[in-house]
Amino acid sequence: MDGGRLWETLHxxxxxxxxxxxxxxxxxxxxxxxxxxxxxxxxxxxxxxTVHIDQMGNVFxxxxxxxxxxxxxxxxxxxxxxxxxxxxxxxxxxxVGLEVLRVLHDHDVSxxxxxxxxxWTNEEGARFPPAMIGSGVYxxxxxxxxxxxxxxxxxxxxxxxxxxxxxxxxxPCGQPDGxxxxxxxxxxxxxxxxxxxxxxxxxxxxxxxxxQGIRWYDVTIEGQSAxxxxxxxxxxxxxxxxxxxxVCEVDVIARRRAPEARATVGTLETGTGSRNxxxxxxxxxxxxxxxxxxxxxxxxxxxxxxxxxxxxADGPGxxxxxxxxxxxxxxxxxxxxxxxxxxxxxxxxxxxxxxGFEPVDITSGxxxxxxxxxxxxxxxxxxxxxxxxxxxxxxxxxxxxxATAGTQATLNAVLALAG
Ligand code: HGY
Ligand code: MN
Ligand code: MN
Numbered sequence: 468m469d470g471g472r473l474w475e476t477l478h479x480x481x482x483x484x485x486x487x488x489x490x491x492x493x494x495x496x497x498x499x500x501x502x503x504x505x506x507x508x509x510x511x512x513x514x515x516x517t518v519h520i521d522q523m524g525n526v527f528x529x530x531x532x533x534x535x536x537x538x539x540x541x542x543x544x545x546x547x548x549x550x551x552x553x554x555x556x557x558x559x560x561x562x563v564g565l566e567v568l569r570v571l572h573d574h575d576v577s578x579x580x581x582x583x584x585x586x587w588t589n590e591e592g593a594r595f596p597p598a599m600i601g602s603g604v605y606x607x608x609x610x611x612x613x614x615x616x617x618x619x620x621x622x623x624x625x626x627x628x629x630x631x632x633x634x635x636x637x638x639p640c641g642q643p644d645g646x647x648x649x650x651x652x653x654x655x656x657x658x659x660x661x662x663x664x665x666x667x668x669x670x671x672x673x674x675x676x677x678x679q680g681i682r683w684y685d686v687t688i689e690g691q692s693a694x695x696x697x698x699x700x701x702x703x704x705x706x707x708x709x710x711x712x713x714v715c716e717v718d719v720i721a722r723r724r725a726p727e728a729r730a731t732v733g734t735l736e737t738g739t740g741s742r743n744x745x746x747x748x749x750x751x752x753x754x755x756x757x758x759x760x761x762x763x764x765x766x767x768x769x770x771x772x773x774x775x776x777x778x779x780a781d782g783p784g785x786x787x788x789x790x791x792x793x794x795x796x797x798x799x800x801x802x803x804x805x806x807x808x809x810x811x812x813x814x815x816x817x818x819x820x821x822x823g824f825e826p827v828d829i830t831s832g833x834x835x836x837x838x839x840x841x842x843x844x845x846x847x848x849x850x851x852x853x854x855x856x857x858x859x860x861x862x863x864x865x866x867x868x869x870a871t872a873g874t875q876a877t878l879n880a881v882l883a884l885a886g
Pocket of ligand 1: 598
């Protein structure tokens with residue numbers, strides 16, 4: 468494979484939606500996402516691939532194999548980004564797939580199974596929660612109607628935006644029992660680790676054996692807006708105080724289960740938004756994670772018990788002694804812990820070894836499309852390190868030699884699985 472070409476392609480793609488701070492903003496189904504998709508499609512067409520778009524806008528670039536009965540070996544990830552994302556989260560996996568297609572094309576290599584490279588719609592879930600909804604509909608976790616109706620944080624719907632950018636494709640996706648969806652023989656998702664483990668271990672490649680569980684929540688807190696100067700503390704129903712108590716408790720719930728557990732309040736908005744008005748309403752979101760389903764369930768129970776506890780008063784007006792109003796916590800998404808398919812995990816490990824590396828086994832802290840795809844086809848992932856484990860940050864960065872190593876390992880695994 469050609470590491471220089473991969474590196475150049477990664478950074479050519481990163482110019483689409485580039486941000487002044489050095490990251491990318493290609494939020495799902497925005498014009499920037501559309502431009503990134505278009506670029507991927509045009510690169511695939513240069514390789515005489517056929518391009519297939521399904522009803523959720525998932526994009527598949529296909530290179531035929533010699534055995535028409537074989538389901539394809541698929542490599543891919545996502546091209547959408549966080550609002551303040553990095554150049555490599557998602558994009559790396561799709562560009563690795565593209566480089567694999569380029570190598571096979573350049574050397575006129577025939578594989579028994581077809582090879583496909585996929586970019587899944589709305590992996591990040593930042594604009595249209597929940598995350599990984601394109602692969603989720605593909606795998607049957609959501610119906611097509613649920614996927615298309617997903618409400619955006621900006622008042623749009625996923626389906627309307629998909630049509631607006633022209634990626635509401637004809638291929639079946641999310642039909643009952645997966646009817647008509649594109650077959651996948653094996654799926655490999657190359658991705659940056661987005662955490663510090665490989666870098667700390669001095670490892671170049673990670674064989675991902677599974678993904679931790681994830682629970683997402685929406686929280687609304689309804690108190691009573693009031694004058695900041697004339698309202699005594701003991702009669703307030705201050706939604707911002709409730710939010711502050713909840714944010715700190717969410718943090719403690721994870722720290723009680725160190726080092727595996729994770730808990731994050733990533734967004735917090737107040738309906739009043741004035742420094743001299745007591746916040747009458749607050750909306751916030753919670754992300755809980757743990758590799759063990761039972762531990763994640765107990766984190767869930769502790770969160771709900773805290774919200775139902777005596778720190779809060781029911782109803783506006785503050786109740787006894789001006790207690791802050793009770794948060795309403797609703798779980799909107801649960802992605803269970805995932806164990807990947809041993810055949811694909813072994814192919815990734817062997818591919819890394821054949822490339823001259825000793826990969827380390829690792830569980831993914833971040834969710835990925837591979838979580839859902841693993842429910843529809845044998846699935847595995849390959850990690851490369853990222854500097855300081857930083858991701859979902861515009862400073863996200865990787866080393867060219869790591870990008871190359873991950874591609875060579877993926878190419879080896881694809882050739883082994885495709886025959
Ligand atoms: O949230 C996640 O874990 C993924 O990066 N979207
Ligand atoms: Mn990602
Ligand atoms: Mn991400």
